[in-house]
Amino acid sequence: MTRPPHLTACHECDLLLREIDLSAEKGTVACPRCDAELYRVGRNSLERSLALTCAALVLLVIATTFPIVGLNIQGHEIETTVFGAARQLWRDDMPGVAVLLLATTVLIPLIELCALGWLLLPLHLGYRPAGFSRVFRALQLAHPWAMVEVFILGVLVSLVKLSHLADVLPGPAIWCFGALMLVLSVLSSIVDYRELWQTWEATEA
Amino acid sequence: MRAITAAEQGFALCEVCGRLGKMAEHARCPRCNAPLHRRKPHSLERSWALLIAAYVLYLPANLLPIMETRSLFGVQRDTIMSGVAFLWNSGSWMLALIVFVASVAVPLLKLLSLTALLLAVQRRSQGEPLQHARLYRLLELVGRWSMLDVYVVAILVALVQAQSLATMAPGPGVLAFGAVVVLSMLATMAFDPRLLWDIKTNSKSEKERRERERTAPV
Numbered sequence: 001m002t003r004p005p006h007l008t009a010c011h012e013c014d015l016l017l018r019e020i021d022l023s024a025e026k027g028t029v030a031c032p033r034c035d036a037e038l039y040r041v042g043r044n045s046l047e048r049s050l051a052l053t054c055a056a057l058v059l060l061v062i063a064t065t066f067p068i069v070g071l072n073i074q075g076h077e078i079e080t081t082v083f084g085a086a087r088q089l090w091r092d093d094m095p096g097v098a099v100l101l102l103a104t105t106v107l108i109p110l111i112e113l114c115a116l117g118w119l120l121l122p123l124h125l126g127y128r129p130a131g132f133s134r135v136f137r138a139l140q141l142a143h144p145w146a147m148v149e150v151f152i153l154g155v156l157v158s159l160v161k162l163s164h165l166a167d168v169l170p171g172p173a174i175w176c177f178g179a180l181m182l183v184l185s186v187l188s189s190i191v192d193y194r195e196l197w198q199t200w201e202a203t204e205a
Numbered sequence: 206m207r208a209i210t211a212a213e214q215g216f217a218l219c220e221v222c223g224r225l226g227k228m229a230e231h232a233r234c235p236r237c238n239a240p241l242h243r244r245k246p247h248s249l250e251r252s253w254a255l256l257i258a259a260y261v262l263y264l265p266a267n268l269l270p271i272m273e274t275r276s277l278f279g280v281q282r283d284t285i286m287s288g289v290a291f292l293w294n295s296g297s298w299m300l301a302l303i304v305f306v307a308s309v310a311v312p313l314l315k316l317l318s319l320t321a322l323l324l325a326v327q328r329r330s331q332g333e334p335l336q337h338a339r340l341y342r343l344l345e346l347v348g349r350w351s352m353l354d355v356y357v358v359a360i361l362v363a364l365v366q367a368q369s370l371a372t373m374a375p376g377p378g379v380l381a382f383g384a385v386v387v388l389s390m391l392a393t394m395a396f397d398p399r400l401l402w403d404i405k406t407n408s409k410s411e412k413e414r415r416e417r418e419r420t421a422p423v
């Protein structure tokens with residue numbers, strides 16, 4: 001084919017490198033010139049990634065349907081979900097901010113997890129998923145815009161601010177978002193894109 | 206030892222699947238068929254445009270109120286800085302510090318650092334590319350945390366409504382602030398860190414070429 005055998009390049013400094021087979025070792029391989037992470041070595045992460053993707057999807061659904069925080073003001077209880085917060089922003093003539101909130105906390109994490117499941121499940125079962133490169137591109141583009149961990153910090157800050165006004169009641173969704181944040185961070189540390197493509201190449205069309 | 210880059214050898218790394226392919230006009234990746242580029246196309250122009258837009262919105266983001274609180278005592282308008290001051294004065298120093306770093310320090314430092322990187326590439330400054338590359342990696346990592354204040358406003362506005370003694374509504378500043386975060390993230394993504402290393406590679410090959418010309422018999 002058109003590729004020189006066993007050559008690769010660093011994505012951050014374009015240094016030409018010899019691809020080494022590191023099937024026995026574990027850890028990450030860094031670029032000798034710029035220190036960028038080239039690839040992770042932790043083979044057979046497909047199955048674990050798939051399990052975590054399913055767990056994250058369940059957590060995301062629960063986190064978005066249950067209230068995040070509640071307020072108790074003189075006996076009145078007010079609580080809100082992510083959707084409730086977005087609806088209120090929309091009503092207050094801030095559709096842009098409403099979309100930003102929903103996209104970064106619900107929509108994009110959902111797209112990311114669905115794309116990951118779409119790629120991982122068929123590969124795990126031994127066949128090629130449809131539209132592999134397009135779905136992979138979607139996953140790549142979505143990744144930096146999922147901001148669940150920032151949202152958690154935002155909830156904490158608002159809890160402190162509200163505690164001066166009234167009794168605050170942390171809702172079940174905040175624990176789900178917390179768990180989701182942990183699962184997502186583990187997931188992004190074990191998903192091996194290089195392995196994904198190699199498995200795809202090795203799988204019959 | 207002189208570092209040899211893929212571009213010099215006529216190869217390009219696929220942005221999608223990470224495979225190395227032979228570079229040619231309209232070349233496509235042999236594995237995933239994505240178009241191959243030696244560097245991100247129009248990286249500097251796109252990065253500058255997004256960065257300038259972020260600078261323009263940075264002022265209203267910090268000067269306009271991000272939240273308006275209506276109560277029996279009148280209307281109180283909060284900017285980003287007054288939100289930090291409120292947390293500080295109410296004794297939550299740790300949170301005040303976190304919000305200050307995420308909402309005030311990070312956005313400004315991010316805009317300034319990206320400007321410095323863009324200028325370094327354009328002026329072909331012979332600095333240490335490794336420092337610049339590390340700075341770029343840091344920018345990619347911290348940019349998202351500035352979204353913090355947008356989330357705080359969203360939650361406060363949803364909870365402090367009717368029934369209660371006060372109502373909170375989002376102010377125009379929060380829209381500008383969200384836009385600054387998104388634009389500066391896009392500007393960082395448009396920037397190609399390989400350009401930082403190209404300065405060195407190009408000036409070296411330039412020197413070598415001149416050296417050859419000088420020593421070659423006329």
Ligand SMILES: [Zn+2]
Nearest residue numbers: 010013031034
């Ligand atoms: Zn490198």
Ligand SMILES: [Zn+2]
Nearest residue numbers: 219222234237
């Ligand atoms: Zn490719």
